[in-house]
Amino acid sequence: MITGELVDRVRTRHPDLVVARDEATVVVDRSELLDALRELRDDPELALDFLSSITATDWPGRDPRFWVSYELSSIEHRHRLRVKVGLSEEDPHAPTVTGLFPTADWYERETYDFYGIVFDGHPDLRRILLPDGWEGYPLRKTEELGGVDTRFKGAFMPPVDRRTT
Amino acid sequence: MSAETGPRVDQADLAAAGEVRQETMIINMGPQHPSTHGVLRLLLELDGEEVVSCQPIVGYLHTGIEKNCEYRTWQQGVTYVTRADYLSPFFNELAYCLAAERLLGIEAPLRARVIRVLVSELNRVASHLVWLATGGMELGAISMMLYGFREREMLLDVFEAITGLRMNHAYIRIGGVVMDLPPGAEQRIRDLVPMLRGRIKEYEDILAQNPIWVDRNRGIGYLEADEALAFGVTGPMLRAAGVARDVRRDEPYCDYETYEFDVVTGREGDCYARFEVRVEEMKQSLRIVEQCLDRLEPGPVMVEDPKVRWPGQLEVGPDGIGNSNRYIAHIMEGSMEALIHHFKMVTEGVSVPAGEVYQPVEGPRGELGMYVVSDGGHKPYRVKIRDPSFANLQAVPSMVAGGLVADVIAVVASVDPVMGGVDR
Amino acid sequence: MPVERLSGFQGGKTDTEAEEELKRGILLASLDKAVRWARKQSMWPVTFGLACCAIEMMAAGAGDYDLSRWGMELFRASPRQADLMIVAGRVAQKMAPVLRTVYDQMPEPKWVISMGVCASAGGMFTNYAIVQGVDTIVPVDIYVPGCPPKPEMLMYGILRLHEKVRTEGRFK
Numbered sequence: 001m002i003t004g005e006l007v008d009r010v011r012t013r014h015p016d017l018v019v020a021r022d023e024a025t026v027v028v029d030r031s032e033l034l035d036a037l038r039e040l041r042d043d044p045e046l047a048l049d050f051l052s053s054i055t056a057t058d059w060p061g062r063d064p065r066f067w068v069s070y071e072l073s074s075i076e077h078r079h080r081l082r083v084k085v086g087l088s089e090e091d092p093h094a095p096t097v098t099g100l101f102p103t104a105d106w107y108e109r110e111t112y113d114f115y116g117i118v119f120d121g122h123p124d125l126r127r128i129l130l131p132d133g134w135e136g137y138p139l140r141k142t143e144e145l146g147g148v149d150t151r152f153k154g155a156f157m158p159p160v161d162r163r164t165t
Numbered sequence: 166m167s168a169e170t171g172p173r174v175d176q177a178d179l180a181a182a183g184e185v186r187q188e189t190m191i192i193n194m195g196p197q198h199p200s201t202h203g204v205l206r207l208l209l210e211l212d213g214e215e216v217v218s219c220q221p222i223v224g225y226l227h228t229g230i231e232k233n234c235e236y237r238t239w240q241q242g243v244t245y246v247t248r249a250d251y252l253s254p255f256f257n258e259l260a261y262c263l264a265a266e267r268l269l270g271i272e273a274p275l276r277a278r279v280i281r282v283l284v285s286e287l288n289r290v291a292s293h294l295v296w297l298a299t300g301g302m303e304l305g306a307i308s309m310m311l312y313g314f315r316e317r318e319m320l321l322d323v324f325e326a327i328t329g330l331r332m333n334h335a336y337i338r339i340g341g342v343v344m345d346l347p348p349g350a351e352q353r354i355r356d357l358v359p360m361l362r363g364r365i366k367e368y369e370d371i372l373a374q375n376p377i378w379v380d381r382n383r384g385i386g387y388l389e390a391d392e393a394l395a396f397g398v399t400g401p402m403l404r405a406a407g408v409a410r411d412v413r414r415d416e417p418y419c420d421y422e423t424y425e426f427d428v429v430t431g432r433e434g435d436c437y438a439r440f441e442v443r444v445e446e447m448k449q450s451l452r453i454v455e456q457c458l459d460r461l462e463p464g465p466v467m468v469e470d471p472k473v474r475w476p477g478q479l480e481v482g483p484d485g486i487g488n489s490n491r492y493i494a495h496i497m498e499g500s501m502e503a504l505i506h507h508f509k510m511v512t513e514g515v516s517v518p519a520g521e522v523y524q525p526v527e528g529p530r531g532e533l534g535m536y537v538v539s540d541g542g543h544k545p546y547r548v549k550i551r552d553p554s555f556a557n558l559q560a561v562p563s564m565v566a567g568g569l570v571a572d573v574i575a576v577v578a579s580v581d582p583v584m585g586g587v588d589r
Numbered sequence: 590m591p592v593e594r595l596s597g598f599q600g601g602k603t604d605t606e607a608e609e610e611l612k613r614g615i616l617l618a619s620l621d622k623a624v625r626w627a628r629k630q631s632m633w634p635v636t637f638g639l640a641c642c643a644i645e646m647m648a649a650g651a652g653d654y655d656l657s658r659w660g661m662e663l664f665r666a667s668p669r670q671a672d673l674m675i676v677a678g679r680v681a682q683k684m685a686p687v688l689r690t691v692y693d694q695m696p697e698p699k700w701v702i703s704m705g706v707c708a709s710a711g712g713m714f715t716n717y718a719i720v721q722g723v724d725t726i727v728p729v730d731i732y733v734p735g736c737p738p739k740p741e742m743l744m745y746g747i748l749r750l751h752e753k754v755r756t757e758g759r760f761k
Contacts, residue, residue, distance in 0.1 A: 204687075225687065228719060233713070233716050245713070321648075333641060585641065
């Protein structure tokens with residue numbers, strides 16, 4: 001995690017910073033996301049130039065409903081920082097960060113696949129893990145776990161005890 | 166037929182031929198292909214033998230592990246995550262349990278931490294042996310396949326003796342490990358290490374002195390350091406490009422800072438450098454294993470807190486591993502409170518304070534991270550597995566573009582993706 | 590002398606014609622046995638590794654367990670050359686059409702072993718992503734339980750399949 005002065009350094013620009021369990025999390029507004037990530041990446045004392053992962057969490061009934069989190073780390077300084085963006089249910093759009101971190105390509109596709117969060121400006125925002133014709137976003141809390149009685153492209157799987165073949 | 170009387174080629178034909186030559190061919194490799202390591206699909210655009218572009222398509226093994234974890238208790242989550250990257254089960258369990266332990270604010274006892282390092286490093290060797298076996302097989306070194314699996318069997322026998330299973334162990338649990346090492350296991354591992362060391366040396370010699378192996382790997386699949394970092398590549402692939410990044414040393418967990426080992430790096434960043442790095446890593450892992458064996462002191466392997474520890478006590482009975490008879494007698498006949506506690510722990514499990522953590526560990530393929538979110542309940546709210554292969558595969562297009570189609574096999578083998586981890 | 594009906598084999602003939610044929614055809618019955626024996630002796634599995642079970646399947650083919658003792662060491666990369674499909678691992682919804690295609694590409698006669706509990710019934714992965722039993726896509730001859738089954742268990746399943754091929758198979 002980032003410590004001491006560096007925390008203050010980030011906090012002066014992004015006041016919404018929480019340090020808990022040896023991890024620093026900074027919450028930024030969607031409109032500031034790209035600038036914030038660019039600053040954190042290019043600041044030589046922070047040098048958060050490696051994006052480990054992007055993912056989201058879903059909190060139905062709250063606003064913002066979705067939280068997209070970016071796990072940044074620094075190869076040089078060996079510290080980490082998490083950047084989070086809240087997105088409302090009606091407008092689950094975030095700017096793509098593929099221009100800053102090419103690795104975000106697949107992570108954003110995966111987040112889109114699982115949660116239906118649209119990353120504006122992404123070069124190729126398609127489903128990545130699920131089949132192309134899939135309906136719904138399976139990792140949303142409002143989606144069922146599925147398993148039996150799953151419908152996909154006309155195939156119907158009855159529960160185990162009602163299978164005939 | 167002389168040149169003069171031969172068929173005349175007019176300019177229009179030549180132009181047409183030029184157009185034909187410019188056409189590229191799309192080849193679909195996978196998802197059912199013997200050398201794509203599982204169900205990876207590569208869409209290759211070829212100009213003759215040359216690869217113009219490549220598009221990896223994943224998801225053919227999407228298992229929904231992350232969703233399943235949200236419907237199970239914290240302890241049960243271990244059994245799900247262990248099946249994600251099936252060649253590194255201990256690392257998945259370790260990352261998940263470390264994340265949960267950080268949320269709980271507890272730390273596993275010393276002996277459990279040493280055992281965790283011990284089994285992880287053995288697992289790293291086993292995983293790299295599978296890479297050596299399958300990678301060798303794909304490039305024509307069939308005997309490597311037989312050798313690699315032979316040594317892996319020996320490691321699996323040890324795992325089976327310790328955990329009861331050859332794969333997907335669910336041995337590392339929140340708060341420690343599920344049961345202590347069986348009698349004789351330490352000696353067995355101690356005997357195994359020098360043997361493995363000799364064998365690894367042997368394989369290194371077999372391959373490094375084999376002109377076919379060298380030709381097919383050297384200068385193939387270059388990945389520069391800055392490019393690798395941009396693609397989020399970690400693990401042996403990144404280290405082969407010269408970046409000494411290793412989570413074990415950079416962000417130590419399980420007391421890795423107290424172990425002596427080298428972070429192996431290469432220079433070239435090609436397939437051969439990855440081969441060298443992985444072989445050297447196996448030797449370093451064996452070094453750590455020996456240090457673990459020296460450190461093993463008797464002690465508890467699970468935290469004492471009854472609100473966290475698994476109540477059952479396992480032991481090896483005549484019919485395999487199961488609850489110990491003494492414990493069953495205790496809860497069924499001895500103590501009503503113990504029975505209630507057991508019931509509560511098994512059905513409801515631990516309750517984890519609300520919060521979120523990201524816990525990376527250094528898996529055989531790179532940074533394996535678990536982003537775990539709790540809402541304070543008895544089930545994880547979100548478990549996100551940051552699998553190294555997922556990011557590493559993104560670098561494949563830039564590594565194969567401009568090369569020959571036959572080298573795609575060598576490149577994919579050197580990435581060593583495990584689709585179970587990529588697709589989860 | 591009454592002739593025992595050979596179940597299944599009609600050779601495009603009516604029942605009475607087949608009876609007549611059989612009165613003369615001592616050789617046919619033996620040939621049927623011989624063909625079934627030959628099929629059993631050298632089955633060629635198609636490489637269809639999916640997940641964890643695939644690693645155990647490879648281990649079964651490698652030196653320690655050595656499937657070549659039953660003439661099965663030759664995992665064919667092409668389904669056209671195989672007569673056994675070992676579905677080793679969980680079958681994702683995205684993979685299901687591919688699996689069916691590979692099965693359809695295999696020449697008759699063909700058999701399917703469903704290796705592991707995920708392939709057999711979805712296993713622990715009762716969720717949206719996994720096909721709840723590969724028998725909803727292809728007919729399965731032998732189910733091998735386990736998560737993953739040990740190579741010994743797979744070999745037992747294979748031997749049971751051999752038994753099935755030897756006794757129940759039909760000469761087509």
